Amino acid sequence: MYPITYVTDCFDGNARARLSTRIGALFGQSPTVVAADGPDPESFAALTLLDCLQSLELLGEDGHPTITLLNIAPRDGVWPNGVPFCFFWHGKHLVASTFNARVLSLVRRELGIDHVYVTDIREAVTAAGFGADDIEKIAGTQFRSLWYLPLLAKWVADGRVVPATETAVPELLDEEPTVTVVDNFGNCKLDQRLDLVAGTTLPVAQRNDDGSTTIVDVTCYPHLTAVPRNAPGIVPGSSGTGFTELVIRGGSAAETFGLQPGDALLERAAEKVA
Known part of the structure; x- marks a missing residue:
């Protein structure tokens, strides 16, 4: 079993219960759910993701593989039903995340993770063999971080082939210290x-x-x-x-x-x- 951390801006009690139960059913253990709250959840998530991955450098100890899920998905109208989800590996550790340039900016700059694998929900769920009704439910839900993101992490962790496009992480311009x-x-x-x-x-x-x-x-x-x-x-x-x-x-x-x-x-x- 993988230790699982879930950083998300959906962190109310109802959301935590649903996320923990669904991930527990998929993986056999519930995650640690971390609230990306406050006035700038993207910057919080960016630093937290970097810190989580850097904490895996155990200085000579052989640690276990981990899974980190991350969801910061404002409905800004740029993408149909929200920004897509992606995944990447950092060594033996899996990250499944929303494809958010600001959220990924620090792992790009500090860890050199400049490409990730971006998925299309409908395409991925269809390839997994779901029926038409389930495909529409998962692709059209308001709570994609509950119904799709845990599935994506499970499929990739299990070594299943997931349709995805290798995509460059946009490099953000240098900004003021924030x-x-x-x-x-x-x-x-x-x-x-x-x-x-x-x-x-x-x-x-x-x-x-x-x-x-x-x-x-x-x-x-x-x-x-x-x-x-x-x-x-x-x-x-x-x-x-x-x-x-x-x-x-x-x-x-x-x-x-x-x-x-x-x-x-x-x-x-x-x-x-x-």
Whole structure:
């Protein structure tokens, strides 16, 4: 049996119960369901996917194969009934996901995963031998991440041939350092590693309650414990390949600076929020 993690923006109690039960029936074990919530679920999912795959580097230990499912599928009108689903392998580990360039951007940049296999639901379900009624149900459902994505993961994990098109993951333009995750301590995890020297400062855009922006020069430190207590600091964080974090030792950087996932961090961001 494969350890299974499911990162999804469908995470209410009803959805969790249905996802867990269906995956449990297909695989013989239920998944760990992770809520992609907050104001920017795409950036949360991107960093979480990267962190999950990097956590599989067990430094000399021979780990078990895993399956990671990921669903971030806004109905934006670009695709009929939502963005398609894809799959790829990272070593012996399987990922089945919505084909979302932003969600896949960090594994593309950091792990070199620049191509995935994109599927068409109707084509895949037809090839699997489903009857006409079931094909229409699965292809037309509102809850494709329940009815189709677990099936796709099961078929690929079992070595079945699934009709798919090898497709390049779009390379996104370099963007401003952006808050992707605010952890339970209020630390603001960024989506990139800034090459900073301890003792230098970085101009951070603080959002104020009245809608204005104040630029605060925040000192860079080599690690969290070097930051003075109750003071802000910029440090190498625990996510990604040492991605940078804005922290307040003993406090919440997110609350103090008025930041949330999706916000740009630096002084250049002031013009965007002014």
